[in-house]
Amino acid sequence: MSAATHAAIDPARVDQLIREERARFVADHPRSQAAFERARESLLGGVPMNWMDRWVGGFPIVVDRAEGARVTDIDGHTYVDFCLGDTGAMAGHAPAATLAAVQRQIARGITAMLPNEDSTWVAGELGRRFGLPKWQFTLSATDANRFAIRLAREITRRPKILVFNYCYHGSVDETFIVLEDGRLKPRAHNVGPPVDPAVTTRVVEWIDVEALETELGHGDVACVLAEPALTNMGIVLPLPGYHDALRKLTRKAGTLLIIDETHTMSAGPGGYTRAHGLQPDLVTVGKALAGGVPIGAYGMTEAVARMVIAAEVDDTGGIGGTLAGNLLSMAAARATLEHVLTDEAYARMIPLAERFAAGVEAVIAAHRLAWHIVRLGARAEYGFSPEPPVNGGQAHAAMDHRLDELTHLNALNRGILLTPFHNMALMSPATTEADVDRHTEAFAAAAADLAS
Numbered sequence: 371m372s373a374a375t376h377a378a379i380d381p382a383r384v385d386q387l388i389r390e391e392r393a394r395f396v397a398d399h400p401r402s403q404a405a406f407e408r409a410r411e412s413l414l415g416g417v418p419m420n421w422m423d424r425w426v427g428g429f430p431i432v433v434d435r436a437e438g439a440r441v442t443d444i445d446g447h448t449y450v451d452f453c454l455g456d457t458g459a460m461a462g463h464a465p466a467a468t469l470a471a472v473q474r475q476i477a478r479g480i481t482a483m484l485p486n487e488d489s490t491w492v493a494g495e496l497g498r499r500f501g502l503p504k505w506q507f508t509l510s511a512t513d514a515n516r517f518a519i520r521l522a523r524e525i526t527r528r529p530k531i532l533v534f535n536y537c538y539h540g541s542v543d544e545t546f547i548v549l550e551d552g553r554l555k556p557r558a559h560n561v562g563p564p565v566d567p568a569v570t571t572r573v574v575e576w577i578d579v580e581a582l583e584t585e586l587g588h589g590d591v592a593c594v595l596a597e598p599a600l601t602n603m604g605i606v607l608p609l610p611g612y613h614d615a616l617r618k619l620t621r622k623a624g625t626l627l628i629i630d631e632t633h634t635m636s637a638g639p640g641g642y643t644r645a646h647g648l649q650p651d652l653v654t655v656g657k658a659l660a661g662g663v664p665i666g667a668y669g670m671t672e673a674v675a676r677m678v679i680a681a682e683v684d685d686t687g688g689i690g691g692t693l694a695g696n697l698l699s700m701a702a703a704r705a706t707l708e709h710v711l712t713d714e715a716y717a718r719m720i721p722l723a724e725r726f727a728a729g730v731e732a733v734i735a736a737h738r739l740a741w742h743i744v745r746l747g748a749r750a751e752y753g754f755s756p757e758p759p760v761n762g763g764q765a766h767a768a769m770d771h772r773l774d775e776l777t778h779l780n781a782l783n784r785g786i787l788l789t790p791f792h793n794m795a796l797m798s799p800a801t802t803e804a805d806v807d808r809h810t811e812a813f814a815a816a817a818a819d820l821a822s
């Protein structure tokens with residue numbers, strides 16, 4: 371669609387709709403609002419974790435319960451949940467098999483700083499899925515990334531890592547850095563950085579092969595930490611051939627390649643890595659693996675495992691965690707991988723995301739909006755530019771906070787949860803076609819409001 375054929379969006383109309391939708395949200399959620407006010411007395415910012423206050427509407431809905439693909443708040447509203455805890459609940463809320471395993475395991479011990487047989491099963495299954503033979507466990511994907519980076523630095527004896535502009539890999543110090551006009555800068559809102567991240571990190575734009583080659587050419591990069599497709603600034607897919615170049619150049623430079631599959635596990639049971647035959651040295655993952663019970667994991671090749679063993683890494687020197695690999699996480703992960711996030715489940719979830727994307731695309735076309743949608747397996751995300759951005763810098767520049775706010779308010783007021791600070795929708799094994807169609811209808815109504 372050419373720019374001339376796009377409908378213009380009137381900013382005054384956006385502001386007016388935001389005001390109306392906010393008022394509706396407040397009127398519909400008196401209990402959540404009162405609970406939030408009480409929470410402000412004891413919780414910093416009124417929420418247990420700071421970014422929960424970034425839901426739109428002035429306060430978050432307060433959860434009563436969550437089951438399958440539904441969340442019910444204390445005002446009695448039930449939502450179709452496409453946020454799914456920003457992937458933490460990708461298996462659906464309280465899936466039966468995970469719930470049963472958790473109940474069984476809790477009665478038999480939660481943590482012992484000893485393995486159970488489930489840990490071996492889960493490592494073997496992750497090996498089958500991602501094609502890497504040796505695994506370790508953490509309590510979060512952030513820790514999986516932190517430990518993988520530390521191991522990479524230890525065994526290569528190199529000081530730096532390389533990341534892509536506007537990446538997100540959890541709260542990993544080295545990654546809060548951006549490239550602006552060719553210069554490295556700490557990313558906005560980098561809280562109390564231990565050192566200037568330019569000391570630890572090189573940054574290139576996604577798919578800029580030339581810049582990648584130049585930066586790796588310094589010979590000081592222990593590892594590249596990369597999502598196989600960027601998912602934290604919209605979804606930015608790689609261009610054909612990019613992963614081949616990334617692998618070739620990292621091998622040439624003696625740099626390890628860590629692929630972070632925490633979100634891209636939407637691409638299939640073995641994430642983007644298996645779906646596209648990538649050959650990373652390490653893979654990191656977390657969030658949904660144990661059906662929402664805290665877990666993270668990192669896997670490595672035999673060659674990396676041999677180097678780690680040879681380095682006699684002491685697990686108290688920067689990697690570790692008392693509760694990592696605990697009995698409960700392992701039991702939950704086994705049940706989730708064996709019975710919930712199965713190959714068959716993905717075969718249902720991915721067509722649902724296709725249906726979601728087709729519905730959104732049809733609305734965009736009908737209203738001639740200068741918007742787009744990108745899908746990656748079981749997840750899809752719309753953005754407010756006519757074409758999908760091709761790198762993180764472009765994706766950041768294309769953000770529109772007002773339209774973001776309006777979209778989320780529209781969704782909330784029509785019984786739908788989208789991921790905050792994204793327009794991301796994720797399908798779970800419990801999501802249905804009717805859920806997807808409900809979103810399409812709400813999105814169509816919101817687009818019509820905007821156009822009127």
Ligand SMILES: Cc1ncc(COP(=O)(O)O)c(C=O)c1O
Pocket residue numbers: 456510511512513515538539540541597602630631632633656657
């Ligand atoms: C790609 C990626 N890796 C790692 C993480 C960190 O996950 P967690 O916050 O569960 O540690 C995130 C969080 O959103 C992520 O998007």
